[in-house]
Amino acid sequence: MPEALGLAVKLMMFVDASHASNLVTCQSRTGVLIFVNCAPIIWYSKKQNSVETSSFGSEFMALNTGLRYKLRMMRVPIDGYCHTCVDNNSVVLNSSRPESTLKKKSNSVAYNYVQSKCATDVIRIIWEGTKTNVADVLTKIQSGTERA
Structure with a gap:
């Protein structure tokens, strides 16, 4: 990797997944919102490629982002x-246990x-309640205003 230049930045990521939200398939x-120094720089909402049998699996597939x-x-020091904030406590607990298997x-x-x-201490997964997880809005159908 190239030598890092400038001041180091802090990263924070909010991740959420709505399990089996597509009623047909x-x-x-997946909803992901990434902050660099408290400024949102990446946010997206997309359908996962595979069908998961549990919300636990959906959350881990969503976490596969970097x-x-x-x-x-780009030589930015970190x-x-x-x-990394998720709203599934099982994901938080199992991500830090080496004896866990799937x-x-x-x-x-x-x-x-x-x-x-x-x-390797690249990420630390912490629990963030559904009501305060800002990525939650990226996984839910939002009602809009009706036009006449």
């Missing part, structure tokens, strides 16, 4: 780990990726 929706590598390649292959790949990032 039962695919989940910005750190891109910033480092201050510590990325605070049987479903698609989930286990995302799970092992996230667990390795936690083990």
Whole structure:
């Protein structure tokens, strides 16, 4: 990696997944909102590629997102780990336990990726309630105003 230049930035990421929100295909929706120094720089909402059998799996698939590598390649220094907020307590607990395993292959790949990032202190996953998780708005159908 190139040598980092300038002042270090702090990363914070909010992640949410709405399990099986598509009533036809039962695919989940991922919502991600990434802040650099308290400024939102990336936000998106997209349908997950695979159909997950649990909200636990949906959340791990949503966590399979990263910005750190891109910033480092642009020579931006990063201050510590990325605070990663999710609203699924099982995800928070299992991401920090090396003895945890998953049987479903698609989930286990995302799970092992996230667990390795936690083990090397690149990210720290913390619980953020649904009411305060700002990525929640990216996974729900929003009602609009009707036009006459």
